[in-house]
Amino acid sequence: MAKKSVGDLSKADLEGKVVFVRADLNVPLDGDKITDDTRIRAAVPTLKYLVDNGAKVLLTSHLGRPKKGPEDKFRLTPVVGRLSELMGAAVEKAEDCIGEAVTSKLAKMSNGSVLLLENVRFYPEEEKNDPEFAKKLAAPADLYVNDAFGTAHRAHASTEGVTKFLSPSVAGFLLQKELDYLDGAVTTPKRPFVAIVGGSKVSSKIGVIESLLAKCDKIILGGGMIFTFYKAKGLAVGGSLVEEDKLELALELMEKAKAKGVEFVLPTDVIVADKFAPDAATQVVDVTAIPDGWMGLDIGPKSIDLLKDTLKGAKTVIWNGPMGVFEFDAFAKGTFAIANELAAMDDCITIIGGGDSVAAVEKAGVAEKMSHISTGGGASLELLEGKVLPAGVAALNEA
Ligand SMILES: Nc1ncnc2c1ncn2[C@@H]1O[C@H](COP(=O)(O)OP(=O)(O)O)[C@@H](O)[C@H]1O
Numbered sequence: 043m044a045k046k047s048v049g050d051l052s053k054a055d056l057e058g059k060v061v062f063v064r065a066d067l068n069v070p071l072d073g074d075k076i077t078d079d080t081r082i083r084a085a086v087p088t089l090k091y092l093v094d095n096g097a098k099v100l101l102t103s104h105l106g107r108p109k110k111g112p113e114d115k116f117r118l119t120p121v122v123g124r125l126s127e128l129m130g131a132a133v134e135k136a137e138d139c140i141g142e143a144v145t146s147k148l149a150k151m152s153n154g155s156v157l158l159l160e161n162v163r164f165y166p167e168e169e170k171n172d173p174e175f176a177k178k179l180a181a182p183a184d185l186y187v188n189d190a191f192g193t194a195h196r197a198h199a200s201t202e203g204v205t206k207f208l209s210p211s212v213a214g215f216l217l218q219k220e221l222d223y224l225d226g227a228v229t230t231p232k233r234p235f236v237a238i239v240g241g242s243k244v245s246s247k248i249g250v251i252e253s254l255l256a257k258c259d260k261i262i263l264g265g266g267m268i269f270t271f272y273k274a275k276g277l278a279v280g281g282s283l284v285e286e287d288k289l290e291l292a293l294e295l296m297e298k299a300k301a302k303g304v305e306f307v308l309p310t311d312v313i314v315a316d317k318f319a320p321d322a323a324t325q326v327v328d329v330t331a332i333p334d335g336w337m338g339l340d341i342g343p344k345s346i347d348l349l350k351d352t353l354k355g356a357k358t359v360i361w362n363g364p365m366g367v368f369e370f371d372a373f374a375k376g377t378f379a380i381a382n383e384l385a386a387m388d389d390c391i392t393i394i395g396g397g398d399s400v401a402a403v404e405k406a407g408v409a410e411k412m413s414h415i416s417t418g419g420g421a422s423l424e425l426l427e428g429k430v431l432p433a434g435v436a437a438l439n440e441a
């Protein structure tokens with residue numbers, strides 16, 4: 043189902059118009075330093091098109107998962123400098139995403155400029171897709187462009203709600219590019235088709251595994267995802283990341299995989315740490331011997347070999363979620379080993395999705411070797427799930 047594109051809008055449609063653009067500028071940060079700018083770079087073609095055609099762009103995004111209203115560590119301020127560099131012009135920032143803070147700056151904007159709004163998740167109404175909040179977001183704008191592929195699976199006020207108040211509501215170039223590529227690659231994948239799911243967003247991604255069982259020949263788990271499965275099997279996991287309310291689901295998934303004959307591969311050894319820190323004491327242990335009080339922060343060497351073996355002969359691999367806390371050197375081996383393995387698989391379509399996964403592949407220096415670098419992790423998994431279209435996309439106008 044093709045969606046109307048920003049490219050369908052001409053100068054006559056855009057000049058002097060206020061365009062509300064939802065991008066996913068949720069970049070990984072170390073303090074206020076951007077550790078990977080992929081998502082900012084990916085947002086630029088749509089922004090440049092709008093600017094070149096004389097629009098006034100109100101650019102909105104979330105950053106992280108703030109739950110207590112405005113918090114300095116979740117401000118979009120670190121994005122301004124890099125975005126200005128990439129746009130070749132200074133991008134201004136508003137201190138809020140609705141109200142006077144926006145309209146007062148908008149009044150001074152010239153045609154062909156961009157105003158970055160503050161983190162839209164400072165309002166809990168965003169994730170609740172509150173219609174009144176969506177109305178406030180949309181109020182200063184004439185039309186809407188959704189280019190936030192990384193957030194396409196969220197039906198939030200800035201991705202879905204605003205489409206009720208702005209017309210036309212169209213897809214940006216990035217959203218289109220991602221949908222075009224992923225739809226082709228995962229609806230009729232070359233087999234064997236392997237999914238690797240790791241990372242830390244266990245509760246929002248564990249559910250996707252059920253649908254992956256119907257699509258994939260093998261599923262490899264890693265990262266923080268694995269401990270919920272070990273605990274479900276009755277193993278002790280120390281202080282590792284566990285979603286207690288997903289234990290039953292984890293058991294069911296393992297049983298379903300068995301019944302369907304899908305190879306379901308869990309690491310066999312892990313690197314445990316005595317604290318969540320780069321200088322933690324570490325040891326490699328079998329997953330059946332995680333010591334009390336220690337937490338698993340990477341997969342171990344035997345698991346790396348097992349995972350490499352499992353990947354042999356694969357023709358399509360989709361990977362979301364790092365194998366460990368790769369931001370700390372002591373826990374980066376598993377992630378980098380998988381990144382390098384995929385980079386060397388010439389006869390295989392390799393798709394890497396997700397803010398941190400892409401950052402890891404960039405850090406490993408092998409991003410160029412992958413078939414597709416996707417700005418969405420959860421979004422690409424949900425697309426693969428076979429949902430008609432992620433919620434934020436479904437709401438856009440048809441072509
Ligand atoms: N064993 C683990 N325990 C805790 N966090 C982990 C573990 N393994 C990986 N992570 C963390 O997962 C994060 C990324 O998860 P996620 O957001 O799901 O991936 P992506 O952004 O690629 O979609 C990284 O910041 C990494 O440090």
Ligand SMILES: O=C(OP(=O)(O)O)[C@H](O)COP(=O)(O)O
Pocket residue numbers: 066068106107192193196243246395396397398417418419420421
């Ligand atoms: O980083 C994101 O997702 P991802 O980690 O699945 O790639 C998106 O910005 C969505 O963020 P969310 O999972 O907090 O809604």
